[in-house]
Every structure is written in C-alpha cells, then in structure tokens.
Amino acid sequence: MSQDDGSLEAQFVVRRPSHTTTVDLVATPGEVIGLIGPNGAGKSTTLRALAGLVAVDEGVIRVGGVTWSSPDVHLPPHERSVGVVFQDHLLFPHLTAVDNVAFGPRSAGVPRKEARTRGLSWLERLAIADLADRHPRELSGGQAQRVAIARALASEPRMLLLDEPTASLDASGAMALRSQLREHLRTFDGVSIVVTHTALDAMVMTDRLVVLDEGAIVQMGTPSEVAARPRTDHVAALVGLNLVRGDASEGTIALDDATSLVAAEPLSGPAFAAFSPASVSLYAEQPSGSPRNVWLGTVTFVSPHGDAVRVQVEGPVPLLADITPAALATLDLRPGSPIWTSVKATEVTIYPA
Helix, strand or coil: CCCCCCCEEEEEEEECCCCEEEEEEEECCCCEEEEECCCCCCHHHHHHHHHCCCCCCEEEEEECCEEEECCCCECCHHHCCEEEECCCCCCCCCCCHHHHHHHHHHHCCCCHHHHHHHHHHHHHHCCCHHHCCCCHHHCCHHHHHHHHHHHHHHCCCCEEEEECCCCCCCHHHHHHHHHHHHHHHHHCCCEEEEECCCHHHHHHHCCEEEEEECCEEEEEECHHHHHHCCCCHHHHHHHCCEEEEEEEECCEEECCCCCEEECCCCCCEEEEEEECHHHEEEECCCCCCCCCCEEEEEEEEEEEECCEEEEEEECCCCEEEEECHHHHHHHCCCCCCEEEEEECHHHCEEEEC
C-alpha cells in the first residue's frame, strides 16, 4: 500500500467510562465502507475519532501516510482533509445554500467567485440548484441533507464521513438521494465511511460492511457476504433473517428446552444457523409427518409487511414468520395465541461461528 495514495489505516482504541471502542480497519481510495451495528456498538465513537472530535487512547489513524491521531498526535478537525455530514446537518443558518457549500473552498483560500461557482456546481449535481439562494430555515429536511452533502464534497476531502445520510427523508426522498449519493461516491477519490441503520443504505451504497457490536468489529465483508451469513442479531434483523447460535453436531444445534434445530449440512462445532421468515410455516395444530424442525410457540406480535403479514413468535427458537393475509385469517392469530412453527432443514443455512 502506497503511503501517499490516500489510504486509510485505522487501528485504534477509544476508552470511555461506559464502554471501549476498538477498531482495526484499512480502506483504499474510492472504497465506500458501511458501519453498522446496534445503538451503543461504537459507530458514533468511530466516526468522531476519524473526524478528530475525540482523541484515541491507543493506536493510530493515518491517511495517505500522514498521522492524524495517536496517543502523541491529535490533528484538530480543521487540519484534517475530512468532510463530515451529521444527521442534524449543522448548516450555517445565516448563509444561503450556495454559500454554505462554498464555505469549505473559501476557508481553503479559494476566491469568493470561484468558491460560489464550485458550490453551485455541487448543488446542480445533487439536483437542488434552484435552492441556491435559500437559507436553511427555508429548506426541508431532505433539501438540507443534500446541501450538507454538497458542502462536504465541495471541500474535496480525502475522507468523507456520512452519519445516517437518508435518516431524515421519506421513502421516495431516501430512494432518490441514495441513488444520487451512490453515483457521487463511485467517483469520489477518497475513502467514504457511511454509518447507517438502514438495510437499503447498507446494501446499495457500500462496497464493504464493517459490523460493530459492544465496541468491537465482529464481522466484515461485502454486503452480500454479510447479508448471507450474519453473525449478530442486529445484522440478521437488518437483512430480515432469523438467527440461531449454538453448538452443532452433524448439522444439529441443541436448544435449551431439549429440542433442536436441524440443517441439511452436517456441520459440527460452534455455529450460526439462519433462515428466512418466508421459509417458516405456521400451524394451529402440531403438523403430522416427520418434519425435522417443529416447535410450539406463542404469538407476540402481528403486523403488515409488504404484501405479507409478519408474525413474531416466542418459543424455543424466537423467530419471525411471513404468511399471507388469508393464512392469518384462517389461523386467527393474535398476541398470546399458541402456534406451531416449522422450517425445513433444507431452508436453514448453517455456518461456523
């Protein structure tokens, strides 16, 4: 790896009274990294350390061979070539949209006219050039988010940090921004880090996902790799899979109540097993025959889910099941109803923990 190609080397520890965050990450220019994990996992701490808003206790953050953070070095945010977009935008209320975007270039010494031209160009790229003369109070949440992204990109940073970029938008606005932003990130020649709780953001916008849990990286891979084999309940929920962890023997994971979960692959050792809610069948009475995965549970929640109905069941295997509205009516399900659940062994993916 070249020392001046803009690559990110981030191996650091940040300690706080309530938690410790440990990160070991290398990224190359042009790469879009997604940070995902539950609340309190360390995502915000990681973003703030990269931005220079918190100091590291151990390790180093280095970009293009230049040390930004270490126990002995701490470049303040304005001395780092980094663009940050926070959830609450933080636009300057007294400046128009174009002047907000031009602020970074102006701070770097670019003449006012050239900086405004650059700012207008970025507003055009994000399809909001007609809002150039409006102040933040005159913008919707989605419009303000686009201005904040344009402001971050106009500074031509070596690293771009995005905190929940589509969180404040409705479904159609999020879809449009997601598409636009992905195209801009494809041409951005620095490292991009995107923190998100949204499955579509994680799957569509990123090249690689980094999963944080309890302050540590627990999984890393392409979106398809992480989605196919989640290693935490949070990721499983994000991608819509049921997840079980236990010790497997020839593809069978023993459960606490003397029942088991059986997969078709004869894996042994600590394992995860994942299966889709659509693969779960529900029965009012114990199913006949010899299905290998059958458990009695209790319905805890029922809600619409697209064209289906999602049923949450508590039992030996807490799980989600997707059924048709007709099946819901036939089974007469409501919270507290007893229900038999079944999953074919061939529908269960098992992999080492």
